[in-house]
Amino acid sequence: MSLTTNIMATHEQILHFPKDGKPSLAANEWLIWSGSQDEGSLPDLEHGKKKVLVPFTWWISHHHEADIQAKTKNGQIGVWFAADDDILKHTELVEQGKQVWPLVAAHFPIFRDGRSFSTAALLRDRFQWTGEIRAIGDVLIDQLLQGARVGFDSFALRPDQKTDVALKQFDLFSVTTQNTWRSQRTTRSMLSA
Structure with a gap:
């Protein structure tokens, strides 16, 4: 299998939205390498990129x-974690990974x-992950606000998504009615002001 068939497509730019920024x-x-668990070696990195996200199933082996x-x-x-990866089943390995992984990602297959x-949400709440969590895969502009609320702080948008429109999504709402990873919900006194 060639390298290009094992690399997931994404925008050349990443949208970062740090918790307090x-x-x-x-x-x-x-x-983003989609290599299988059975493949032994990492892909040769090309195109000036020196970093690779590997599937968690490959990491296990x-x-x-x-x-x-x-x-x-x-x-x-x-x-990166596939949508059906059971991270709670591998708690010890995820805890060890917290010490060394510079970035984790969660994949949206569709x-x-x-x-x-x-x-x-599990990485932020149960594992107390404080590093970057990136949304990858079929990531649309419509998912950015929900993703930012549960713990994502970077987004590798699908290549056809417009980054200028994506940046504006975070300014749409000034009031939140639910607690999020980023902050507590807006209090009633602020709503009536």
């Missing part, structure tokens, strides 16, 4: 290898499959 665009430095550990410690390897929202 403003949304912005940045160059995408990460390839290969995380003990010395070269994988070294590249991860150098910030070159992160992990925009109407919301299981990856739960993955982000």
Whole structure:
């Protein structure tokens, strides 16, 4: 299988929305490798990118290898979770990963499959993940607000999505009526003001 068939398509820019910051665009430095668990070696990194997100199922089988550990410690390897990955089943491995992964991502196989929202929420709430969580896959502009509320702080939008429109999504609402990963809901006294 060729490298290009194993790399997921994404925008050249990533939308970052840090917890206490403003949304912005940045160059995408990460390839998203869709390699299978059985494939042993990482892809040769091309096109100036030196970092790769690997599937969690692949990580499970290969995380003990010395070269994988070294590249991860150098910030070159992160992990992405498929929508059907049971991260609670692998609690110990995720806890260990918190110490070394520079980035984790949750994959949306299709925009109407919301299981990856739960993955982000579990990473933030149960695992107390404080690093970057990126939404990858079939990520549409319509998902940005919900994603930001549950714990995503970066988004690799589907290539056909307009980044200028995406940046404006976070200014649509000034009041929240639910608690989120980012903040508590707006209090009643603020609503009546």
